[in-house]
Amino acid sequence: MRLAALAAAAVFCLTSLGTPAAAGVLVASGDEWQLSTAAYQGDYAAGTQGFVKSLANTFGGVNYLFLTGNGNVPGSQLGDAAAQLTSLGKTISYSDTFDAATASGYDAVFHFGQLIDQNALAAYVNGGGNAYISLGSGWYGSAAGEAAAWNPMLATFGLVAGDTWFSAQGFVQATVTSGPAEATSLLWGYGQSIEKLSPGAASQSYIRGSFAGGPSDIGLIGASAPLFSSAVPEPSTWAMMLIGFAGLGAVLRRRRALTAFA
Template structure:
């Protein structure tokens, strides 16, 4: 009887804690946002970027997990033909890779991760993407393609969406047009260099949950600027917030109280 009472108390307490501390943050997938659409293109798998790009892709695959990936190829710059190296890399990591030039909620449903390469998205499509990520899907999105005319226009379109994940896009493009070498100052192990093609910064919002995941410097500047942001640290399991720890402690307290009452009630008068 005491063992049954203990199990019941633990179940009730943990159910209480889960209902209070669970929430969408734990259930949501990972959003990764790059300030440039060329970072995973075939050009990125050539010297001197190849080693860094490969390390970056491996880290993304580890974090996203799953087996079924979708590449969205609606941007004329980064088309299917520019993603053959990325496809080969992901396939070698055990992923099944499909591509689509269309994007809507039904297209991305069922995939473990979706990769976007600079194409313009409508407000409805951004809402679909937000629902996909908050529902547990993983997404890699990229800006810097000039789809909205200016960097400021692109930032104005994307920032309400990115703010949900603690990130913000810069309103100016930096470096001259063409491919340049970004020397990584912060990023996944082995990612020493990445390609950059006239993109914009992605930084974390000071009060948000976002992470400045890849930072880099360029010859002639800028220095140590955010290149890629994420909704949480890639490759790192989420740690309960202080409020969650407090709820867990409260849960254990409830467990102890219920067990004590059950034991007291079972003692003969």
């Protein structure tokens, strides 16, 4: 029984580390300027870099696709995000179109506010791909129109977009109330909220923030699953694995010794 328990524990540790989830992770920001060059300047830089690092650790893989073209954030505004991801070992490609064939072979797709086939995007994520999407673009006429267009798809990932843009037009500072330790403030360009669909949803309100004059503690960035700050197993996980394998080896050696004695 002891041997079987140790073997099961070792197999569980390996399985939990090496078996990928069936679906990928969808991350949604309420503002399409969140990863722009402007977000890498001044007081926003540390927060932006911390957020992008957590995206890279969560998405994993190597090949990332930036969608350009029909959006408010041109490719010329994406150089700093591309440079940071490259420094983290990622390869960045660009495309002004998105469909299943285009996404094939990429570990993550980044969307910056342009019109997109949401069914194709959902199928890509459900098939194991990862995606970062940006709302707040104005391509649907109003915040309410954008929320109505995106919320049916977002709901399948446990998220919901608000129907109001905030704060004032132009770039303002969002003081982070919860999120990664590196992110004390983020750039915000007149976007809308992203919240958990319900308290019991498996999704995560990843970054929340407050603005001078309001609103306060509102969801800025949400994810269909928790984002991680580290791409490697926790020390406690490695410790469990080592203890399990050491114990398993000891039992096997003891059994061999008893068999030889008999």
